[in-house]
Amino acid sequence: MAHIIVVGNEKGGAGKSTVSMHVATALARMGHSVGAIDLDLRQQSFGRYMANRRAYVDRSDVDLPLPDYRELPDVSPDDLEPGENIHDRRLSTAMAELERDKDFILVDCPGSHTRLSQVAHTLADTLITPLNDSFIDFDLLARHDGATGKILGPSVYSEMVWNARQMRAQAGLKPIDWVVLRNRLGAQQMHNKRKMGEALENLSRRIGFRVAPGFSERVIFRELFPNGLTLLDLRDIGVTGMNISNIAARQELRDLMAELNLPGVPINF
Template sequence: MAHIIVVGNEKGGAGKSTVSMHVATALARMGHRIATLDLDLRQKTLGRYVDNRNRFLTKEELELPTPRYIDLPEIDASSLKPGENPYDHRLSAAVSQLETEAEFILIDCPGSHTRLSQVAHSLADTLITPLNDSFVDFDLLAHIDNDGQRILGPSVYSEMVWNARQLRAQAGLKPIDWVVLRNRLGAQQMVNKAKMEKAIAKLSKRIGFRVAPGFNERVIFRELFPRGLTLLDLKDIGVQQLNISNVAARQELRDLVRELNLPGVSVTF
């Protein structure tokens, strides 16, 4: 059975698709069979990222390890029983298609609450939640008091993850390994940054997630998308000397993959 990695939260702009593509490509480069799904059926940012990669590699006549991507298959509505949700069946069919041929299935969720996202979270062996370093994003996980010091209670996304955990427990599945990334960090040490660090550390113990390093805010990520490339591909396309920022970003990716502690994965890049 494939190990299912879900990348999700309910807010856009946290870097979910960037994290998804870099983790998936890192696994492919290390020789693992990795397949991907994009549940944002409108934007399909991850799907377009992989498509950009395939077109660029074809144009440049290059062969680089690339995660497999498929769209969710369509379901004949007439085959459904009364009350059955077609989205459940579409996701189930996609996972069934991939799980016998892939070691890992990575599912990129939309930045909103949808039925597909809810079901995907209940399938997650590893859940990665990128979070901008802001109390606006933190509010997705928990409500806090006015000074940002005291946690008042879990918020909507944490409650959804809790429900997914309960469903897995009822089905006799192993618990979700929930990893929250402090993503798109700024370089400066600011008061808000220190408060966020304390609040996330406190919340992690209360609702049960691990905190892992994400990516700092870097222009390179925006530049890579049109060609479908990742930080690990730069030397393969002729970049002989990586600048300090690129070297640091590769180390951030290395630290992230290592911290995920995925089964059978030894970081070799």
Template sequence: MAHIIVVGNEKGGAGKSTVSMHVATALARMGFKVSALDLDLRQRTMGRYVENRREFIEQSGLELASADCHDLPEIDASTLQPGENIYDHRLSAAVARLEPDSDFILIDCPGSHTRLSQVAHSLADTLITPLNDSFIDFDLLAHTDAAGEKITGPSVYSEMVWNARQLRAQAGLKPIDWVVMRNRVGTQRMVNKEKMERAVNMLAERVGFRIVPGFSERVIFRELFPRGLTLLDLKDIGVKQLNISNVAARQELRDMMKGLRLPGVTVDF
């Protein structure tokens, strides 16, 4: 059975597609067979990333390890039973088709609540939730008091993950390993940063997720997208000397991959 990684957060701009592409490419470079599904059927950032990568490989003649991005299959609506949702069948059919030939299936969810996203979360063996270091983004996970010091209750996204966990338990599947990844954390010591750290740690104990370091805000990610490249590809395309920012970004990726604790994965880049 393929290990299913779902990258989800109902708020846009948290870095889901950047995380998805780097995780998928890192696994592919390690020799794993990685299949990807982009559930943002309108924007398709992950899908565009993979298409850009394929075009760059064809034009440059380089051999770069890559994930294979697949579209959801079409389903004949006439075959559905009353009350059945066509998106449930499209996603389950895609996963069933990819599982026999994949070590990992990575599913990139849209930055909004959709039926596809909801079903994908219930399929996750590992759930990665990128989170910007801001109480605006944190509010998606939990509500806090005015001072940001006390959690008053879980929010909509945490409740959706809880429901997904319940569905997996009822089906006899292993629990979701939920990982929250803090992105764009400031390098300087700031009051907001310290409050966020305390809040995330408190919530982790309360609702049951692990915390791993994410990516800092770096221009390099925006520069890599048009060619479908990742930090791991820089030397392959002829960058002989990485600058300090790029070296730091690679270390962040290394720490992130180690923190995910994916089965059979030894981080050696």
């Protein structure tokens, strides 16, 4: 069975598509067979990122690893079982096709609550939740009293993950390994970083996730998207003199892949 990685939260602008692309292509570069699905049927940032990569490979002489990206298939309402949701069928059909020969399937979820996202979370072996390093995004996980620092209760997203865990337990599946990424870290605002770190560590023990460092805010990520490139592709496309920021970004990706602790993936690559 393929190991299913779901990248999800319910807030846009946290870097889900960037994380999805880099994790999927890093796994493909290591020789794993990787499938990929974008469940944001409206914006499709991850799907467009993949399409940009395919177009770049087709027009250049560079052979870059390409995950097997699939769009959700169309399903006729006449083919549904009584009471079956059409989106459930579309997702299950795509997953079944990919699971035949894939080591990993990466599913990128939209930045909102949808039926597809809800179902995808129940399928996750590993759940990656990128967060901007601010208390605005912390509110995605829990309600927080700014005066006392106390956690007042879980957010609707945390409750959705809890429900997904319960459904997996009832089905006899292994627990979700939930990893929260502190994404888009800035170089300044050390006091806020420390407070965010303390709040996340406290919350992680209460609702059961691991905290991992994600990507810092860097211009390079905006430059890579139009050609579907990632940090690990730079040498392949002829970039020889990488600056300190690019080197640091590559190390962040290596640290992320090690922190995910995916099956069959070495700590260093």
